[in-house]
Amino acid sequence: MSPGMSFAVDTNREDEVQLESRYQKGVRHLCDSGITKVPRKYILPISDRPNSFKGDQNAENLSINLPIIDFSQLQGPNRYQVLNSLAKACEEYGFFQLVNHGIANDAIVKMIDVGRRFFELPFDERAKFMTADMYSPVRYGTSFNQNKDGVFCWRDFLKLSCNPVSEVLSFWPSSPVDLRLAAVNYSKETKGLYLMLMEAILESLGLVGATKEESDSLKEFEDGSQLMVVNCYPSCPEPDLTLGMPPHSDYGLLTLLLQDEVRGLQIQHEEKWVTVEPIPNSFVVNVGDHLEIFSNGRYKSVLHRVLVNSSNSRISVASLHSLPVETIVKPSPKLINEANPRLYKDTDFATFLKYISSCEPKSKNFLQSRRLT
Numbered sequence: 054m055s056p057g058m059s060f061a062v063d064t065n066r067e068d069e070v071q072l073e074s075r076y077q078k079g080v081r082h083l084c085d086s087g088i089t090k091v092p093r094k095y096i097l098p099i100s101d102r103p104n105s106f107k108g109d110q111n112a113e114n115l116s117i118n119l120p121i122i123d124f125s126q127l128q129g130p131n132r133y134q135v136l137n138s139l140a141k142a143c144e145e146y147g148f149f150q151l152v153n154h155g156i157a158n159d160a161i162v163k164m165i166d167v168g169r170r171f172f173e174l175p176f177d178e179r180a181k182f183m184t185a186d187m188y189s190p191v192r193y194g195t196s197f198n199q200n201k202d203g204v205f206c207w208r209d210f211l212k213l214s215c216n217p218v219s220e221v222l223s224f225w226p227s228s229p230v231d232l233r234l235a236a237v238n239y240s241k242e243t244k245g246l247y248l249m250l251m252e253a254i255l256e257s258l259g260l261v262g263a264t265k266e267e268s269d270s271l272k273e274f275e276d277g278s279q280l281m282v283v284n285c286y287p288s289c290p291e292p293d294l295t296l297g298m299p300p301h302s303d304y305g306l307l308t309l310l311l312q313d314e315v316r317g318l319q320i321q322h323e324e325k326w327v328t329v330e331p332i333p334n335s336f337v338v339n340v341g342d343h344l345e346i347f348s349n350g351r352y353k354s355v356l357h358r359v360l361v362n363s364s365n366s367r368i369s370v371a372s373l374h375s376l377p378v379e380t381i382v383k384p385s386p387k388l389i390n391e392a393n394p395r396l397y398k399d400t401d402f403a404t405f406l407k408y409i410s411s412c413e414p415k416s417k418n419f420l421q422s423r424r425l426t
């Protein structure tokens with residue numbers, strides 16, 4: 054090899070290292086530098102792009118009105134009917150929209166607003182929270198699994214572990230100054246709502262009764278883990294080439310998702326990608342892998358993904374709830390019998406982390422890996 058050629062190769066490698074370290078800083082940082090095209094690192098293979106035709110579908114054109122669950126009705130004389138609708142939604146869609154949920158609008162507006170302002174902070178301020186430690190009480194990062202993803206997605210995130218709040222609070226960002234207050238308040242409100250929803254879900258599965266064993270298991274839900282994820286999807290110059298989040302399912306029992314007014318969330322329904330229409334003052338609630346396992350496959354943890362667009366940036370806040378991290382998740386023994394054999398292996402958080410750290414999670418792989426058949 055001539056000296057000239059070796060120089061060219063080294064320069065390219067240096068460029069690539071520089072670019073890679075730039076991408077690791079996040080999409081917001083990239084956009085602030087004034088790009089007009091999506092860099093190669095974010096360009097998906099044609100078959101994975103948002104508008105790739107699968108069958109006769111053009112993903113952009115389909116939207117869906119998810120089943121609506123009126124939370125206030127759950128507390129009244131119509132509880133039984135609402136429980137039936139809840140069961141149907143979890144079986145057929147894995148998703149529903151929760152209205153009249155009782156959380157004050159102020160708590161919601163403040164959470165979205167403070168989340169948005171966090172991503173407007175100078176990069177160095179956000180960078181303090183970059184870490185590869187999955188157990189850290191706070192993590193700022195980008196893409197889906199930034200240490201593994203070959204193609205990056207168009208999303209930055211702030212993850213806040215919420216329990217116990219007294220132990221994690223001092224690790225959370227102190228800027229914007231009102232972040233801790235808004236996030237603690239919001240996490241408490243969503244935890245309360247989750248517990249009431251979980252009780253309804255147990256009842257809809259026929260699992261709530263008067264035995265001591267059953268009250269103990271409710272206590273386990275109260276002590277469970279909560280992770281809040283603020284997702285930031287900056288507007289994107291070429292939204293057809295990339296995704297804000299790739300197809301994935303959520304690992305926990307239930308996720309309560311707050312999205313702003315910008316569309317972007319798509320779920321897989323009847324083998325098509327359909328866009329969830331945002332409803333003001335509602336939560337999108339979805340069944341996670343742990344609930345599919347716990348219900349022995351009756352309730353479905355459904356794949357979803359996020360589209361980006363060229364005119365608006367989008368913020369969402371996901372609150373993911375599960376059992377305590379050290380607890381083994383398994384199908385409820387009461388839902389297994391000769392007609393309904395056990396379908397999933399035991400699992401726990403450590404198994405999940407090992408799984409996602411060792412392979413690129415692009416689809417419902419983790420859950421599939423827990424299937425017995």
Ligand SMILES: O=C(O)CCC(=O)C(=O)O
Nearest residue numbers: 282284312318359369371
């Ligand atoms: O931003 C969204 O609409 C979805 C976010 C999501 O799926 C997640 O955080 O797991």
Ligand SMILES: [Fe+2]
Nearest residue numbers: 301302303357
């Ligand atoms: Fe998700």
